[in-house]
Amino acid sequence: MRYPLLAPLFAKPVRLVAVLAMTIALSSGLAVATAPASSAAVRSLPTPAGLPVAIEPMATYVEQISCQPGYRTGTLALARLLVTTYPNTSYAGAYNCGMDGNRSEHYDGRAIDWMDSVRNPVQAAQAAAVIKFLLATDRYGNQFANARRMGIMYIIWNNKMWGSWNGTWSDYNGCSKTPSTALDSACHRNHMHISLSWNGAKGRTSFWSKRAFAATDYGPCRTAEFNWSANYVSFNSQRCPSYPKVTAPAGSSTVMKSLVSFAGASIYRGMGGKPVMAVQQALRVPVTGRYDDTTVAAVLRFKQAHGMVPTSPIGYGTWRMLLKTFKPKV
Known part of the structure; x- marks a missing residue:
């Protein structure tokens, strides 16, 4: 199975950040970000009433191959939940295709950038609270419960990536060794990236629908002749065929x-x-x-x-x- 390629540094535009210095260390295991001392005063994302006992499995990674920039229903709902809960933040993510690295769920409406800086103590505590909310075990013993109920495939925050394929944090792009503020955008220190499955992006999952939706939607499939697929049309329960990358013939302009x-x-x-x-x-x-x-x-x-x-x-x-x-x- 292919997992998301690490985007090159500076793939996203560098944004201005606060000058207050603070770091959050993310472990390489299942632990969530260590919150600042003030995190106890930071509110959590609200848990919807009426969630079913049944829950989705960990989201299957489905690579972006179509060009439909914007926000799907579930993607927009997550973005609005974050900024409503934390009004001192904003969100972005409707990026034009090909402008943010080679592959990105931003291009098909399945990803958001939650603008929240690790260098701002209040926002750093907010990020820690969000990660705790998403990856905590629920009262039924389900690990990563809210991430599963939202259909989250991966999170990139403060030099680290968490993936649904193994449930652990890993170093992102060597960012832990590049503390310069000039790399805060590329290393996701001034925003948190969240990518969703097609079920999560379409709002089918139990966090939004109150019904566990376990079947994987593999989205649109590309053909062997092209590197990109046509747009999403409907639910697809079949894993897409894997084709080699198409390259231009020798002597091409x-x-x-x-x-x-x-x-x-x-x-x-x-x-x-x-x-x-x-x-x-x-x-x-x-x-x-x-x-x-x-x-x-x-x-x-x-x-x-x-x-x-x-x-x-x-x-x-x-x-x-x-x-x-x-x-x-x-």
Whole structure:
């Protein structure tokens, strides 16, 4: 099973943080973050009434392969719960595809960045309280109960990553050896990243629905010809086939290599990110990173010139024609 690749440092934009210095040490085992002395005064996230005795298993890791930036129902509910409980914080996460590393559940609406800094004593205590809430054993003896009920796949916070695949914390990207404030964003010291399963993101899990939803949703599957899949359509109970990464043929241009990297991603008017940039470079329009009117017009001309129905969405058919057009001549 593949687990999330560690994002390169500086994959996320560096944000300003408070100048108060404080650290929280996360153990490499099952222990949660050690809270500051003031943590006793920090409120916990509320536990919903009416939770069933039945509970979900640990979430299966399902990699992001589609481009649907935004917030799914459960993702947004979690974000709002955090900022409602802790009004001195905010959330982000609707990042354009390809702009935050190679793979990220931000791109398909299954992840949030909860903006909470370890260098602020109050916010550090809040983060410790959240981790304790998510990973505590409940009264029925279920380990990591609320993380399971929310469908949490992994958490990255203050140099460490917790994964549902083994229930332990591990070092993230060597961040424990890079204490510089310049790396606070890359090392998740000024925000906590939380990625969800498709069940959690869709709000099916018991924390939100009051009904344990045990079946894994594997989401959309990519085909062997593309590196990205089309958008999520419906529940998928079958594990997706595993295909090698698609690479550009020998002698390919820079444009062709970029197209191959993002081919398969669904693109609609108003979307943005690197898949859009690849199309803009190919069609020789200003590379704005937004699927704007100029780019839409170029796509319509391209489709018409190649005998395709001139509609604005970019799907598998358009990608195939782009790859065929820019394939190196033998």
